[in-house]
Amino acid sequence: QWRGVIREYADRLPVTEKTKIITLGEGGTPLVPARALSELTGCTVYLKVEGMNPTGSFKDRGMTMAITAAVEAGAKAVVCASTGNTSASAAAYATAAGLNCAVLVPEGKISMGKLSQAIAHGATLLQVDGNFDNCLEVARKLAEAYPVFLVNSVNPARIEGQKTGSFEVVDVLGDAPDIHALPVGNAGNITAYWKGYQEYAAPYSNPTPGADGGELPAVSSKTPAMWGFQAAGAAPIVAGHPIDEPDTIATAIRIGNPASWEQAIAARDESGGVIEAVTDEQILEAHRWLSSQEGVFVEPASAAGVAGILKKHRSGELASGQSIVITVTGHGLKDPDWALKLPDGSPVQPEKVEFDVVSVARALGLE
Numbered sequence: 001q002w003r004g005v006i007r008e009y010a011d012r013l014p015v016t017e018k019t020k021i022i023t024l025g026e027g028g029t030p031l032v033p034a035r036a037l038s039e040l041t042g043c044t045v046y047l048k049v050e051g052m053n054p055t056g057s058f059k060d061r062g063m064t065m066a067i068t069a070a071v072e073a074g075a076k077a078v079v080c081a082s083t084g085n086t087s088a089s090a091a092a093y094a095t096a097a098g099l100n101c102a103v104l105v106p107e108g109k110i111s112m113g114k115l116s117q118a119i120a121h122g123a124t125l126l127q128v129d130g131n132f133d134n135c136l137e138v139a140r141k142l143a144e145a146y147p148v149f150l151v152n153s154v155n156p157a158r159i160e161g162q163k164t165g166s167f168e169v170v171d172v173l174g175d176a177p178d179i180h181a182l183p184v185g186n187a188g189n190i191t192a193y194w195k196g197y198q199e200y201a202a203p204y205s206n207p208t209p210g211a212d213g214g215e216l217p218a219v220s221s222k223t224p225a226m227w228g229f230q231a232a233g234a235a236p237i238v239a240g241h242p243i244d245e246p247d248t249i250a251t252a253i254r255i256g257n258p259a260s261w262e263q264a265i266a267a268r269d270e271s272g273g274v275i276e277a278v279t280d281e282q283i284l285e286a287h288r289w290l291s292s293q294e295g296v297f298v299e300p301a302s303a304a305g306v307a308g309i310l311k312k313h314r315s316g317e318l319a320s321g322q323s324i325v326i327t328v329t330g331h332g333l334k335d336p337d338w339a340l341k342l343p344d345g346s347p348v349q350p351e352k353v354e355f356d357v358v359s360v361a362r363a364l365g366l367e
């Protein structure tokens with residue numbers, strides 16, 4: 001029985017024997033061979049399917065750690081700004097801990113699946129007439145001025161929890177891959193994966209006071225190149241300056257001023273990786289590729305890493321024979337509208353048939 005990321009990796013997290021752990025069983029997500037991408041690229045490609053977490057995105061890895069820290073700090077309420085998945089996760093984990101949860105989301109730019117989760121868990125949902133960056137600015141000021149605990153990825157507990165994604169990849173693969181690709185929005189996740197890969201590739205002693213002592217040996221023999229991909233309409237790190245009006249159909253990464261900007265640059269440069277942009281069309285193509293070729297259903301933003309690998313392959317920048325892990329970050333049910341649209345944007349029309357076996361057989365081409 002998988003015990004959640006904190007218990008599975010306690011000796012590498014800021015917890016002690018006395019910590020009251022808040023968990024919904026997050027982590028231990030599938031590492032799925034990407035058959036079609038492997039055939040296309042001549043690489044060995046795996047998908048780290050983070051939509052299989054309790055609230056359907058990778059945010060749960062960080063939230064178990066952040067809400068556990070909130071409880072340890074005696075908080076009664078937590079707050080976050082969110083494009084949707086952070087708020088869904090914060091609402092669920094706050095409920096599990098008996099804490100109140102306030103979420104600030106950009107009005108009209110959050111998918112229904114995520115909105116339904118925050119509401120279902122009883123979060124106080126505030127729609128801000130602005131974008132995610134405006135929401136985060138207000139949430140940070142609120143947490144400074146009032147007794148509410150900020151659980152966005154500016155909170156180091158989130159990064160600590162999310163670094164377990166790379167531990168799981170190494171534990172399953174046996175070593176780090178040559179390349180790790182993923183979407184980049186607020187840049188917490190690329191920061192966390194790089195931290196995890198670095199920690200696993202060297203001896204480690206838990207710096208947390210009261211944590212069980214002793215030095216842990218290195219687990220992996222190397223670290224991967226980190227390949228991060230932003231939506232072209234919301235690519236501040238690629239542009240080298242904040243984007244005031246970020247715009248992309250991948251609403252989860254519609255972010256113009258990433259909180260972990262510097263850490264993302266460090267991950268790119270220290271790992272010998274890249275941070276590049278992919279267009280909305282490339283993101284939707286990758287979203288459909290995953291559904292129709294790999295059997296994995298993800299929300300559009302989650303496919304940005306796959307869009308990036310396809311782009312680099314097509315431009316001749318992806319040498320074959322490499323091992324690649326691509327984190328796909330959120331379940332397709334979070335934002336199913338795009339799966340119900342044809343590439344030209346018109347709605348998918350399920351075929352109507354009479355309820356007799358001949359009509360059905362004919363519709364299936366059996367007659």
Ligand SMILES: Cc1ncc(COP(=O)(O)O)c(/C=C/C(=O)C(=O)O)c1O
Nearest residue numbers: 082083085086185186187188189329330
């Ligand atoms: C599906 C999905 N894929 C990728 C990202 C980007 O991760 P970061 O680069 O660590 O921000 C997000 C981020 C969402 C929020 O920032 C939020 O929920 O507020 C996401 O939901």
